[in-house]
Amino acid sequence: MKVDVLLGLQWGDEGKGKVVDVLTPRYDVVARFQGGPNAGHTLEFEGQKYVLRSIPSGIFQGDKVNIIGNGVVLDPALFKAEAEALEASGHPLKERLHISKKAHLILPTHRILDAAYEAAKGASKVGTTGKGIGPTYTDKISRNGLRVGDILNNFEAKYAAAKARHEQILNSLNYEYDITELEKQWMEGIEYLRQFNLVDSEHEINNLLKEGKSVLCEGAQGTMLDVDFGSYPFVTSSNTICAGACTGLGLGPNKIGEVYGIMKAYCTRVGSGPFPTELFDETGKKIRDLGHEYGAVTGRERRCGWVDLVALRYSIMINGVTQLILMKSDVLDGFETIKACVAYKVNGEEIDYFPYDINEGVEPVYVEMPGWKTDMTKMTSEDEFPEEFNAYISFLEEQLGTPIKIVSVGPDRAQTIERYTEE
Numbered sequence: 001m002k003v004d005v006l007l008g009l010q011w012g013d014e015g016k017g018k019v020v021d022v023l024t025p026r027y028d029v030v031a032r033f034q035g036g037p038n039a040g041h042t043l044e045f046e047g048q049k050y051v052l053r054s055i056p057s058g059i060f061q062g063d064k065v066n067i068i069g070n071g072v073v074l075d076p077a078l079f080k081a082e083a084e085a086l087e088a089s090g091h092p093l094k095e096r097l098h099i100s101k102k103a104h105l106i107l108p109t110h111r112i113l114d115a116a117y118e119a120a121k122g123a124s125k126v127g128t129t130g131k132g133i134g135p136t137y138t139d140k141i142s143r144n145g146l147r148v149g150d151i152l153n154n155f156e157a158k159y160a161a162a163k164a165r166h167e168q169i170l171n172s173l174n175y176e177y178d179i180t181e182l183e184k185q186w187m188e189g190i191e192y193l194r195q196f197n198l199v200d201s202e203h204e205i206n207n208l209l210k211e212g213k214s215v216l217c218e219g220a221q222g223t224m225l226d227v228d229f230g231s232y233p234f235v236t237s238s239n240t241i242c243a244g245a246c247t248g249l250g251l252g253p254n255k256i257g258e259v260y261g262i263m264k265a266y267c268t269r270v271g272s273g274p275f276p277t278e279l280f281d282e283t284g285k286k287i288r289d290l291g292h293e294y295g296a297v298t299g300r301e302r303r304c305g306w307v308d309l310v311a312l313r314y315s316i317m318i319n320g321v322t323q324l325i326l327m328k329s330d331v332l333d334g335f336e337t338i339k340a341c342v343a344y345k346v347n348g349e350e351i352d353y354f355p356y357d358i359n360e361g362v363e364p365v366y367v368e369m370p371g372w373k374t375d376m377t378k379m380t381s382e383d384e385f386p387e388e389f390n391a392y393i394s395f396l397e398e399q400l401g402t403p404i405k406i407v408s409v410g411p412d413r414a415q416t417i418e419r420y421t422e423e
């Protein structure tokens with residue numbers, strides 16, 4: 001069996017959680033491969049709304065195995081809060097959730113370091129989620145990290161050494177902090193974590209594939225936040241791209257099958273960094289209000305703008321996307337006209353490729369199309385799509401060279417339309 005990968009093509013929050021939930025019935029296993037509690041994946045069904053951070057979005061469907069892979073960074077305190085809330089709402093997970101022993105632990109001091117580094121950067125701060133993501137991945141790469149498997153053996157000494165190292169750095173930065181409460185909750189999280197299936201997930205996932213089981217990998221963040229290919233340095237600290245599923249789960253590249261690329265019908269970004277199609281006017285505000293574009297976890301205002309096809313073509317190339325999923329089209333239901341960026345102007349010259357640096361001097365070149373001015377939120381089949389929306393879809397497919405197979409017209413699981421039109 002092959003593994004299918006679902007990931008965001010923009011700056012995150014494309015609607016990955018919703019679509020993983022929609023696709024889960026077709027798979028036996030759902031696995032997260034990178035990121036950590038910087039993610040906020042929203043699911044809505046049967047009148048309930050859930051926001052997942054470290055736990056895969058396949059957790060609501062009883063008979064599925066959910067894996068937190070080695071590429072993920074896990075904060076035991078936040079994990080405990082998330083897992084307990086799910087259990088309290090009637091969704092047991094101890095049996096269905098398997099956690100890689102090779103996943104790295106986010107320490108309380110990683111969170112403090114995240115804040116300290118951001119403070120030191122001043123105006124050029126990344127605008128991180130403050131969850132310790134950067135410092136944890138830094139320790140992983142510099143071979144100083146603690147892993148989930150470490151809690152099974154001589155953990156206190158390993159923790160004390162890591163904490164002492166971090167304290168030295170924090171002192172050198174003259175950063176004042178109080179770790180008491182954070183550390184208390186974190187230690188409780190460690191004890192809680194011991195109740196779970198801590199596994200060698202690379203063996204498990206490959207064995208499941210050998211048995212003919214199907215696997216869906218759930219990306220976090222988005223390609224424009226990838227540490228190698230995103231808008232560096234305003235990125236997260238992991239590989240959010242398809243290749244991240246290989247390293248983050250222990251899968252050979254030849255195991256990858258479909259690559260679902262998720263995009264909004266417009267574009268958003270949270271935190272600092274370049275965003276060529278950002279709108280600072282009433283239209284941007286309208287998109288934010290209609291799309292409820294506020295962080296799923298932090299509540300931070302998301303910056304909004306038109307869809308950027310230059311960036312999307314790049315994302316599709318980097319990930320080897322085989323099919324697109326178009327989200328939040330309903331947010332544009334009332335618009336007279338819709339714009340899409342088809343090229344950039346850099347130093348007066350028009351380019352249609354994603355350049356080395358988009359931090360400065362990139363001006364979007366737009367194509368304008370008529371809006372569909374129809375409420376699509378109750379539609380259940382593509383046969384109901386208004387003509388202008390069909391034209392918008394065809395335009396996107398042509399520009400992106402990739403078919404749009406699913407269209408989402410609202411946050412609920414049920415507001416999802418599969419397209420059967422010939423490619």
Ligand code: GDP
Binds near residue numbers: 015409411
């Ligand atoms: P993720 O991080 O990619 O899982 O996305 P988030 O959950 O952070 O943000 C997506 C937001 O849009 C959530 O509030 C979803 O409930 C909502 N959403 C998802 N799909 C649609 C859609 O098609 N239409 C509308 N209006 N909202 C959607």
Ligand code: IMO
Binds near residue numbers: 012041127221234272
């Ligand atoms: P999901 O999975 C949107 C952004 C932060 C910041 C940058 C680095 O819900 O799509 P970090 O805390 O990772 O070091 O922050 O990345 N960011 C996200 N933006 N959606 C996310 O996740 C994000 N995770 C991180 O806002 O700009």
Ligand code: MG
Binds near residue numbers: 040
């Ligand atoms: Mg999100």
